[in-house]
Amino acid sequence: MRSDRLGESLLPKRYALPIFASDPLSSVAYATQEILIVLTLAGTAFLYLAPWLAATVVVLLVTVVLSYRQVVRAYPSGGGDYEVAMKNHGPAAGLVVASALLVDYVLTVAVSVSAGTDNVISAFPSLNEHRVLIAVALVGLLAAANLRGLRESGRAFALPTYLFISGILVMLVTGFIRYFFTPDGLVAESSGYTVIPEPGYSDLAGLALVLFALRAFASGCTALTGVEAIANGVPAFRPPKSKNAATTLALMGGIAATMFAGVTALALLADVKYTEFTCDLVGFQGDCETDPQRTVIAQLAAAVFGGDGSLGFYVIQAATALILILAANTAFNGFPLLGSVLAQDRYMPRQLHTRGDKLAYSNGILLLAGFAALLIVAFDASVSRLIQLYIIGVFTSFTIGQWGMVRHWNREIGLTDDGPERSRMRRSQTINFVGGSLTSVVLVIIVVTKFTHGAWLVLVSMPLLIVLMKAISKHYSHVADQLAPDTDSRTLPSKVHAVVLVSKVHKPTLRALAFARATRPDQLTALTVNVDDEDTRGLQADWERYDIPVPLTVVESPYREITRPVLDYVKAIRRESPRELVVVFVPQYVVGHWWENVLHNQSALRLRARLQFQPGVMITTVPWQLESSVGRDDGDARGAGPAPGDLRRGFTEDDVESTPYG
Amino acid sequence: MRSDRLGESLLPKRYALPIFASDPLSSVAYATQEILIVLTLAGTAFLYLAPWLAATVVVLLVTVVLSYRQVVRAYPSGGGDYEVAMKNHGPAAGLVVASALLVDYVLTVAVSVSAGTDNVISAFPSLNEHRVLIAVALVGLLAAANLRGLRESGRAFALPTYLFISGILVMLVTGFIRYFFTPDGLVAESSGYTVIPEPGYSDLAGLALVLFALRAFASGCTALTGVEAIANGVPAFRPPKSKNAATTLALMGGIAATMFAGVTALALLADVKYTEFTCDLVGFQGDCETDPQRTVIAQLAAAVFGGDGSLGFYVIQAATALILILAANTAFNGFPLLGSVLAQDRYMPRQLHTRGDKLAYSNGILLLAGFAALLIVAFDASVSRLIQLYIIGVFTSFTIGQWGMVRHWNREIGLTDDGPERSRMRRSQTINFVGGSLTSVVLVIIVVTKFTHGAWLVLVSMPLLIVLMKAISKHYSHVADQLAPDTDSRTLPSKVHAVVLVSKVHKPTLRALAFARATRPDQLTALTVNVDDEDTRGLQADWERYDIPVPLTVVESPYREITRPVLDYVKAIRRESPRELVVVFVPQYVVGHWWENVLHNQSALRLRARLQFQPGVMITTVPWQLESSVGRDDGDARGAGPAPGDLRRGFTEDDVESTPYG
Secondary structure, eight states: OOHHHHHHHSBOHHHHHHHHHHHHHHTHHHHHHHHHHHHGGGTTTTTTHHHHHHHHHHHHHHHHHHHHHHHHHHOTTSOHHHHHHHHHHOHHHHHHHHHHHHHHHHHHHHHHHHHHHHHHHHHSGGGGGGHHHHHHHHHHHHHHHHHTTOOOOHHHHHHHHHHHHHHHHHHHHHHHHHHHHSTTOOOOTTTTOEEOOOTTOTTOOHHHHHHHHHHHHHHHGGGGTTGGGGGGOGGGBOSSHHHHHHHHHHHHHHHHHHHHHHHHHHHHHTTOOOOSSGGGEETOSSOTTTSOOOOHHHHHHHHHHTSTTSHHHHHHHHHHHHHHHHHHHHHHHHHHHHHHHHHHTTSSOGGGTSTTOHHHHHHHHHHHHHHHHHHHHHTTTOHHHHHHHHHHHHHHHHHHHHHHHHHHHHHHHHHOOOHHHHHHHHHHHHHHHHHHHHHHHHHHHHHHHHGGGTHHHHHHHHHHHHHHHHHHHHHHHHHHHHHSOOGGGGOOOSEEEEEEEOSSSSHHHHHHHHHHHHTOOSEEEEEEEESSHHHHHHHHHHHHHTTOSSOEEEEEOTTSOSHHHHHHHHHHHHHHOTTEEEEEEEEEEEOSSTTHHHHSOHHHHHHHHHHTTSTTEEEEEEEEEOGGGTTOTTTOOTTSSOOTTTGGGTOOHHHHHTSTTO | OOHHHHHHHSBOHHHHHHHHHHHHHHTHHHHHHHHHHHHGGGTTTTGGGHHHHHHHHHHHHHHHHHHHHHHHHHOTTSOHHHHHHHHHHOHHHHHHHHHHHHHHHHHHHHHHHHHHHHHHHHHSGGGGGGHHHHHHHHHHHHHHHHHTTOOOOHHHHHHHHHHHHHHHHHHHHHHHHHHHHSSSOOOOTTTTOEEOOOTTOTTOOHHHHHHHHHHHHHHHGGGGTTGGGGGGOGGGBOSSHHHHHHHHHHHHHHHHHHHHHHHHHHHHHTTOOOOSSGGGEETOSSOTTTSOOOOHHHHHHHHHHTSTTSHHHHHHHHHHHHHHHHHHHHHHHHHHHHHHHHHHTTSSOGGGTSTTOHHHHHHHHHHHHHHHHHHHHHTTTOHHHHHHHHHHHHHHHHHHHHHHHHHHHHHHHHHOOOHHHHHHHHHHHHHHHHHHHHHHHHHHHHHHHHGGGTHHHHHHHHHHHHHHHHHHHHHHHHHHHHHSOOGGGGOOOSEEEEEEEOSSSSHHHHHHHHHHHHTOOSEEEEEEEESSHHHHHHHHHHHHHTTOSSOEEEEEOTTSOSHHHHHHHHHHHHHHOTTEEEEEEEEEEEOSSTTHHHHSOHHHHHHHHHHTTSTTEEEEEEEEEOGGGTTOTTTOOTTSSOOTTHHHHTOOHHHHHTSTTO
């Protein structure tokens, strides 16, 4: 990393906002709807709760944003809640956060894609029967794009995000004007429907009513998902990084709060009805068993801009679907980032940390897409069913992170004597304390109200992930213990015995012999295995004919196979002189096409696989490049391009292109 | 191979017969039935042709057996028709035979297993609805058993084969006694049915009648399948090999002819009706749309031994099903044998020839089972539909083989002046000439009468196989041309430059360094790639702390990956001094569990894959055995046991067990 160039290539705030805000902003597309879905379980009797619940969500959102502004200032390295938990509560808490975030990424993909599909279907209702297929195909497309090396780019992401923000704001303003200043007012297509309460929800009172309201509130808390993204992306900001990140966070919070409050208000004014079961809607036009309700956003857009056919309606639907897809895409970028951090701490395979191994990223992308697709299929791409699982992870990481910050400030305050500094810290601590308290309460509410609705799945998955990560960590430290250098490990072997494997007298064999001789071993054996008497006699004749200056040793093969006799020969050398180093030279064909491997090299591969278990034996591959392999060495530039999550780490395009190797 | 011991361990005739005869004898189970199926297309009007057709088949069988007795004498090495065709007609004919035999093996499995399933269902009719599933499961079982190393054994195979032979003979004798000497006679369950002719078959006359009769004859020729097996297994016989093989062949031919003629006669006497379409049978008990007809063997066994419930019935059905499964199993043993011969001639991947590579056998077994299962599913496990495809391959190889023998004798006769010897050869040539002529005619009959009934599939597959084998052969000779030694290939490199890849100071690195130093290269570089500044500084500090006597070279990695910087470094060495040999030492973890590979070694593998494309570069793997790998080197004895087809090649159990390595 050349630090002199870093400044120029990092993200200005106007590009950082679309990159990091597509996830939190996109939740505006479903948060209001999720509150309505719960409330309308009891008919329209409790819709009056909606403004209060929305207001509470906005207060919570503001609190969480303020809390995270403390995080980005205190931990500018981009570790986010995971780092905060690790440093202040220790590894156990860190792993809980990590598992919560991993689950969260899968659900971000599943929920965002499902919601995007909903909004596509709202524009083109005939697609409804293919709902699950469309959602799975979108996940597949995202996975494919990221496998191919789709690069996050501020410029490309800016258009849909700003289009969504401005579209929703224009819709809100136009909607309020219509409602207050036009004679017809604002009438959603579902305003005339009556809602039949579900059995058991008609006479809610006392504790049941409180739980019911809390459940609706918990659903509304989906508006907060994705807020933590900026805390993980501080390194991508231009300096002063923390300050710019904090400003962007505030900006994002303000926009999200405005949009969420506005959409909720407008939906209530326009009298939108949205129920979990379409057949609870009396007056619904169409077959309530099969036809879909249109999303709240779609109903508002239609009401505001004058019906389904209007340009405004299509623009809003397109922008909404697009930003939801972008939100899903952020998970594909956030996942490798988290994987890298976890790998650095040895909780994930280490190749997730080293950039070179694209294979590891590819596996991550496939896992993420696979689990998301599984959830989509299992839950019929239903946003309201998936959402039950979503926010547990989010609020787990919120809560642990905020309490970690409280502890962080405690420690920091103890380290300074500067009065104003201490009182500034006390203020920050208070913010985090309030944030932590609120999110703790919300987390309890979520677990209680959502557990039976699917959240148990998440509460089962997280411990499993934690166990897996602990096992990986244990494996690595066990290996590290084995590998620690001791006095013995630097002893030089006394002699080198080279063994060149020979099957025929041809160029690869001659090259292997020449190379082996060039290394001037103390002893050099050309070894062949007698699988077929006739072939062996031919080889011996050729050996004499070409006057090869190394004696040819023939070993017998009782089972007509190659590996074991060689292995036995090598073992015998080691038995006789244990301090002697054996170097086995294996000529190997290098082919240009995968199918050529079917025709060559099988024995060499097997032999190498077995020889490596012998201590004191090195295996030297002497490659022979067949014609078909020419020009293949740089054929694929795997590992040489940008990888998912690079932008978020502050590894940008300009940066790598400026290197002499680019 | 220790020839002094070979004699003791080879097969005596009484064990050779069951091994090699299960395939040809098992066709008795369906050959009669297949004649009836064609004849009853026209009602019962032409059943009078059956004895004549059966007699012709017997004559053909005797001729073919006599012809093959010449083959085993002239070509005792076990190459069979393929060797005869290669040596007398050249590679083109050899490839036709090879492709015919490959197709034949697949069909042997499909037909035998389907016929076996039929006989199981005849005993337990309720299994009929699972017909295809049972057949595919049997193929799967055979494949699994052979993958696990099921060994052909004369002793184990003897029981079912001799049980089948004696069972059928007892049934025939009892049946004839019943028919001729008891008042009730012999009445098959289907004797009372009337057969409705299929449309278009009711008024056969002239050419149409001839073609019809020929078609029935062609179906009866399935009785000849498998006769060639002994010609491929001569090496397995005790000396005098050829004479013993010829005797066994004659014995087998006599038994097969007796059984086929007997079953056909008894079926006609008992008035068995068997039709292609069950609903053509008036009087059929059960639902003709779904219920199966019982096989001819089952109907005879029931009639002879007194009904379904009798012990004799179950014994016959069990023996028939068993010998059919054994017949299918012979294909799993014959296939690697043919593969080995083809690989020796470079028409198949060479690892099929070298015994060691069980992987290659496994792939062969899976291919064979896969194609057989595909055919079974495609043709609903219907013997009469599969049989249309079966005999083309068999008679193709018969015909080419016999004409090859005619040419063989021509050449041999020209080489000798000995009068009696010449006239003996003339007699042999006449036998082969008659055999070749008859099988040629039959081949034409088969192609003409079966083409539209499915045989076209075989006539398409064979050329495809030939093209594939030619392509493989071309590839190998192209490679051989590249590899032929020339004057340049023995030049020694001037200097050796060793590069040890370093990531950390731990035991594997120290071992790699020690080993590299032990090889005393002209130049030694310890190379590390700077992926993470902090890690690299730590490495440099450790390097000094441990006082390692090799300077550490750090290369930068603009993309934070490992492969390319190393590659560039190595290329630079080669560019500067092209005659210098570069040895890259790669420390590698050896792990005991497959999943540990997920956590280690990815970079090393990728690096090796890329480095091998560089000329003048050797890659030396320095294995570090992690604790989990201990005791794994001999953990699996892959390649050390008998392989499918060994027995047929004369590689027997005793033989390998007697070696000092056993």
